Every structure is written in structure tokens, then in C-alpha cells.
Amino acid sequence: MDHLPTDAEPNKPGTGSNASRTPVGASPHEEPYVLPDEPRVSTSVRRRVEGCYNRLARTGLPQPLESLLLAEFDLDVSADYGGLPIRNPWGKASGQLSMTDTQVAEDVAAGLGFIVLKTVIAQDAMGQQTMHEWAPREARMVVEPIVGRSGRRGWTVTWKGRGWWKSFDEYLELIRIARSLASRNSPAEPPTLIVPSCKYHLPASADEPWRHGEYEYTTQRLLEAWQKEGPAQENTPMPLEKDFSPTLAGDERAGQQEQVLRWLRTVPQLIRQAAVGSDGCVKTESQAARAERAVTASCPVHVGLKIFNALFDDAFQIAMLRAIHEPGGDRPDFYIYADRLFDPNREFDGKRGVAYGGPDLSDRNLRVMTQFAALCRTGQITSPLPWSATGNIESGRMALEYALRGATSFQLHTFFQLPASEFDMQSGPRTDKVLHKLYFHPESGFVVWMHHLAEVLSLPRRPLRFRDVVGRLELLPPGAG
Structure with a gap:
């Protein structure tokens, strides 16, 4: 019998706490999709x-x-995670x-691009x-259907x-251990x-x-562990995601917009200084422009910020993206865009405030x-900056919606936890079922939609390359979606 991952429990449609929700601060609903319903x-x-x-x-x-x-579809799925080459975008x-x-061993054997x-x-x-309040010694998960404001059905x-x-x-x-497993057991190069x-x-x-002590001690220890294993990647800087988790949206720390923007502008500098053994002092722009450039160039850590969906409107999401793109060495x-929505009024297992x-x-x-993308264009x-997409990526079609807007890779979580009945491959590891x-x-998969885009964008063939799709939203001809 194929069980859900640890402590995950499926709910029947329409019976769970997530049956219908409205994101705080969201604009009136508009369909954002550019791809048609059928390839x-x-x-x-x-x-x-x-x-x-x-x-x-x-x-x-x-x-x-x-x-x-x-061999079968002339499709090259080579991709990039934050500017680092990966074998595929998943x-x-x-x-x-x-x-x-x-868990890592199964994903490496299945050939995920990154974990x-x-x-x-x-x-x-x-x-x-x-x-420390983000490290409670408990974990219980419930997988359940959810209906969006558009009427589309999904999972959370x-x-x-x-x-x-x-x-x-x-x-x-x-x-x-994960580095060692990736180095020894990845089915192809580059390793996971x-x-x-x-x-x-x-x-x-x-x-x-x-x-500063937290930044210095933690970063240096993480870097030591990462560099200890994985000789196949010895010349690669350590990619590190600084997590601004969805539950942070409901914390009082995130209630002030200027404070959130200050976090985004300051954190990369602190991580880099910690990685290269800086004294940990945050310098002003006039003092530090040259020093920051030197730290960035020599830093053994590749810093990524996982942006969260704040309890403000879309304009503030754009403000956060503008903040991390400001010129300078910090x-x-x-970045990763964007973590789950947060509902401060819902309860789960006796706790108020739920990410979904x-x-x-x-x-x-x-x-x-x-x-x-329009601002960039x-x-x-x-x-x-390069970015990795996350957020309800439940099909190849959805992944390519993100890719057209510039995403070079996709990271999934919920999709790996769906009930076995959602997959036609009924035996084998869960990760294999997901990739299959x-x-x-035939209707929602990555292969068929890449061929759809090859036609409407007149992409080069032999091979058809995933990288040629990234950021091509403005080139879609009228009516292509």
C-alpha cells in the first residue's frame, strides 16, 4: 500500500479547512494564465x-x-538554479x-535537479x-483539496x-550525507x-x-559541512536559501513594510560577510561599496532569498522585488518566488494562522x-536576477507559465504529497511518480507543452531547449494563449 509521507493525511473534497479561501491583500481575481487550456x-x-x-x-x-x-522528443531539459547549472529544472x-x-537518497536516485x-x-x-519559535518539536500535515477564487481546483x-x-x-x-549521496549516486552529470x-x-x-553572532556561526558551520563532501562539485559555491517563510507573514515582525524591505537589503551582506570571515559590522553605502564588491566576488556562498507573500497588496510584492534588485554589492x-499565502484567521490543530x-x-x-517581467522588459x-519558481506547481503546464516569466527552475512540495490515486504510475518511488x-x-505535461511553445514561438529544434523558453512571455503572438 502506498502511504502519504510522514504524518500527512488526505481530506475528502470540500470537508477540510481549506475548501475555500481568499488571500489577504489580493486584488480582484483575474486569470493570469497565458497558455491555453489544451496544447x-x-x-x-x-x-x-x-x-x-x-x-x-x-x-x-x-x-x-x-x-x-x-532521444524520443528532441528535448534538452538542462536548466539553472540561481545561475548554477543543473541537469533538469525540477x-x-x-x-x-x-x-x-x-528522503534525499530517493530523490537523488530519481534524478531531481536539486534538493x-x-x-x-x-x-x-x-x-x-x-x-527559536520556528523550531517547535512537532510536525503534523494534512493534504486536502482546495478551490481557488477562480473556481479552479487544486491541493494544499x-x-x-x-x-x-x-x-x-x-x-x-x-x-x-546529502552531498555524498548526490556525488556518488546521481544518475548523470551534473549531480543533484x-x-x-x-x-x-x-x-x-x-x-x-x-x-551578527548567529549569522557568523551558522553560515561558517553550514559552509564547512557543505565543503566536506561532494568532490564532483568542489569548485561550486554553496547555494543557500535564506527562508522568509509564509508563517512570517503573520508575525508582528512583518507588519511594517519598511522593516521588511530593510531585511531584504541587509541579509545578503550579512551572510556574505559571515562566509568570508568579516568582522560582522554593517557598513554604510558610502563606506562599503568597494568592500561589498570584493566580498561578493570572493564569497563561497551563493545567496538566495526566498520571498514570502506578505499580508499587503501586490504593489508591496513588487516593492520587495525592486528592493532586492537595487544596484550595489549587497x-x-x-531569489525564489514566492512562498505560500497566509490566512491569519484560520485555525489548524488549535493554532491560529495557517499558510496555504x-x-x-x-x-x-x-x-x-x-x-x-514588464518592469524588466x-x-x-x-x-x-535569476529566480526559481515555487507555488502550486502541479503540472508541466504550470511550470512553463512560470518559465515564460523568467523562472529557470521549479521547486515543489505539495505535489510530492498527493494521494497515490492522483498518479497513473502505481508502483515505484513517489518521486518517480511525480516526474512521470x-x-x-498527455494534456498537462512538460513535454507536450514544450512542443506547443516550440510551435507558437518558432523555437530552434534538434534539440528543443528548455532554456530557450525562459523569459519569452512578451514574444508570445496574439492568440497563442
């Missing part, structure tokens, strides 16, 4: 995709899967499904954590529990990229000092990134 491809392509889908549902996925995609987002070596480990809570050398996961609750040393050991995730101290007001190297996903999440994310944002449906579903 426009030749009968030959459709038949080949359907045949492959049915065959692999019986036989399982071959490895490396990229070879099959290239990754597992940070959460309950990336906190053990067994973001469970978020650890930063601490200083004495073990003190200012964000509600859980009790936040960040890593085991010891910091155990997290460091997980990094070492292992990405630590961390929640660092964030001051609640402008008067509260930054806890910009992040990349589903169609409302992808609707808002795509709406905001459409606006931001018109030159209002110079040197746009994401790639090969």
Missing part, C-alpha cells in the same frame, strides 16, 4: 507523448531520464520531505536562537510545525545540487540590533511576476 501540437506528437506516458506508467522511469527525453522545496538521508533541505534555525556559538498542505527541530549538529550531518536552507535573525524594529545572487497554497497562490504569483529593472506525471501527461 496545440500535431497528432503525431500527441500520440508519441501519450504512448510514452502509458508505457512508463507500467515499466517505470529509465535513468538517466534526460537521455530518453532527448527540485524539491524545503520542508518535511527533505529532512532525512532516506532544498529542511530549513534550519540559525544559532550563535552558545546555541542561542532568536528565531496544512501543517503544524515549521523549521528544523533536531540539533544543529544533526543538520550539518544531513548536509554531509544540494541546497541548505536557513532562517536567520530578523530584527523586529529599526532599534533592535542584528545578531544584492542576493538569486493551491490556485490562489499560483494566481497571485503569476500576476505579480507578469508585472515584474522596459528597463526599469536593470540586470534582473510532470513530464509525460
Whole structure:
């Protein structure tokens, strides 16, 4: 019998707490999608995709899967995570499904492009954590259907529990084991990229000092663990996601817009200084421009900010994206957009305030990134940063909606937890089932929609490259969607 992941429980449609929700601060609903409901491809392509889908549902996925995609569909799925090369664009987002070596081993064997480990809570050398409330020693998850404001149906996961609750040393050991597994067992090159995730101290007001000791101790220990294993990636900087989690939206720290923008402008500098052994002092722009450029150039950490959906309107989401793109040496190297919505009024398991996903999440994310893509296209944002998409990515079609707006990779969490009945591949590891449906579903899969885009965008063939689709939203001809 195929069980849901640890402690996850499915609810019947319409019976759960997530049956219908309205995102706080959202604009009146507008459909943000540019792709049509059905792919426009030749009968030959459709038949080949359907045949492959049915065959692999019986036989399982071959490895490396990229070879099959290239041989049967002339499709090159090489991608980038935050500017670092990965074998394919699919990754597992940070959460309950990336906190053990067994979970990592399954994902590496299945050939995921990258894995973001469970978020650890930063601490200083004495073990003190200012964000300790994000490390409760409990975790319970419920998987349930959800209906968006558009009427579209989807899935969401509600859980009790936040960040890593085991010891910091155990997290460091997980990094070492995960790196070793990726180096030894990845089915092809480049090996699965292992990405630590961390929640660092964030001051609640402008008067509260930054806890430099947490940044220094945590960053240096993470880097030591990451560099210890994985010789195949020894020249690669450590990618690190600074997690602004969805539950942060409901915390009093996030109630002031200027304070949130200050976090985004300051955190990358603190992480880099910690990684290169700086004295930890935050310098003014006039003092530090040259020093920041030097730190950025030599930093062994590739800093990514995981942007959250704040309890404000879309204009503030754009303000956050503008803040991380401001010129200077303290910009992040990349970002992740955007974590789950937050409902401060809902309760789960006796706790008020619930993060949730589903169609409302992808609707808002795509709406905001459409606006931001227009700012980049018109030159209002110079040197746009690479970004990884997250948020209700439940099909290849949805992934490509994000890619058209500039996403170079996709990280999923909820989709890995759906009931077995949602997958046509009924045997084999859960990650294989997910990739089978994401790639090969005849109506919603990545392969058929890449061929759709090849036609409407007149993309080069042999091979058809995923990288050629990224950021091509403005080139879609009228009526293509």
C-alpha cells in the first residue's frame, strides 16, 4: 500500500479547512494564465507523448531520464538554479520531505535537479536562537483539496510545525550525507545540487540590533559541512536559501513594510560577510561599496532569498522585488518566488494562522511576476536576477507559465504529497511518480507543452531547449494563449 509521507493525511473534497479561501491583500481575481487550456501540437506528437506516458506508467522511469527525453522528443531539459547549472529544472522545496538521508537518497536516485533541505534555525556559538519559535518539536500535515477564487481546483498542505527541530549538529550531518549521496549516486552529470536552507535573525524594529553572532556561526558551520563532501562539485559555491517563510507573514515582525524591505537589503551582506570571515559590522553605502564588491566576488556562498507573500497588496510584492534588485554589492545572487499565502484567521490543530497554497497562490504569483517581467522588459529593472519558481506547481503546464516569466527552475512540495490515486504510475518511488506525471501527461505535461511553445514561438529544434523558453512571455503572438 502506498502511504502519504510522514504524518500527512488526505481530506475528502470540500470537508477540510481549506475548501475555500481568499488571500489577504489580493486584488480582484483575474486569470493570469497565458497558455491555453489544451496544447496545440500535431497528432503525431500527441500520440508519441501519450504512448510514452502509458508505457512508463507500467515499466517505470529509465535513468538517466534526460537521455530518453532527448532521444524520443528532441528535448534538452538542462536548466539553472540561481545561475548554477543543473541537469533538469525540477527540485524539491524545503520542508518535511527533505529532512532525512532516506528522503534525499530517493530523490537523488530519481534524478531531481536539486534538493532544498529542511530549513534550519540559525544559532550563535552558545546555541542561542532568536528565531527559536520556528523550531517547535512537532510536525503534523494534512493534504486536502482546495478551490481557488477562480473556481479552479487544486491541493494544499496544512501543517503544524515549521523549521528544523533536531540539533544543529544533526543538520550539518544531513548536509554531509546529502552531498555524498548526490556525488556518488546521481544518475548523470551534473549531480543533484544540494541546497541548505536557513532562517536567520530578523530584527523586529529599526532599534533592535542584528545578531551578527548567529549569522557568523551558522553560515561558517553550514559552509564547512557543505565543503566536506561532494568532490564532483568542489569548485561550486554553496547555494543557500535564506527562508522568509509564509508563517512570517503573520508575525508582528512583518507588519511594517519598511522593516521588511530593510531585511531584504541587509541579509545578503550579512551572510556574505559571515562566509568570508568579516568582522560582522554593517557598513554604510558610502563606506562599503568597494568592500561589498570584493566580498561578493570572493564569497563561497551563493545567496538566495526566498520571498514570502506578505499580508499587503501586490504593489508591496513588487516593492520587495525592486528592493532586492537595487544596484550595489549587497544584492542576493538569486531569489525564489514566492512562498505560500497566509490566512491569519484560520485555525489548524488549535493554532491560529495557517499558510496555504493551491490556485490562489499560483494566481497571485503569476500576476505579480507578469508585472515584474514588464518592469524588466522596459528597463526599469536593470540586470534582473535569476529566480526559481515555487507555488502550486502541479503540472508541466504550470511550470512553463512560470518559465515564460523568467523562472529557470521549479521547486515543489505539495505535489510530492498527493494521494497515490492522483498518479497513473502505481508502483515505484513517489518521486518517480511525480516526474512521470510532470513530464509525460498527455494534456498537462512538460513535454507536450514544450512542443506547443516550440510551435507558437518558432523555437530552434534538434534539440528543443528548455532554456530557450525562459523569459519569452512578451514574444508570445496574439492568440497563442
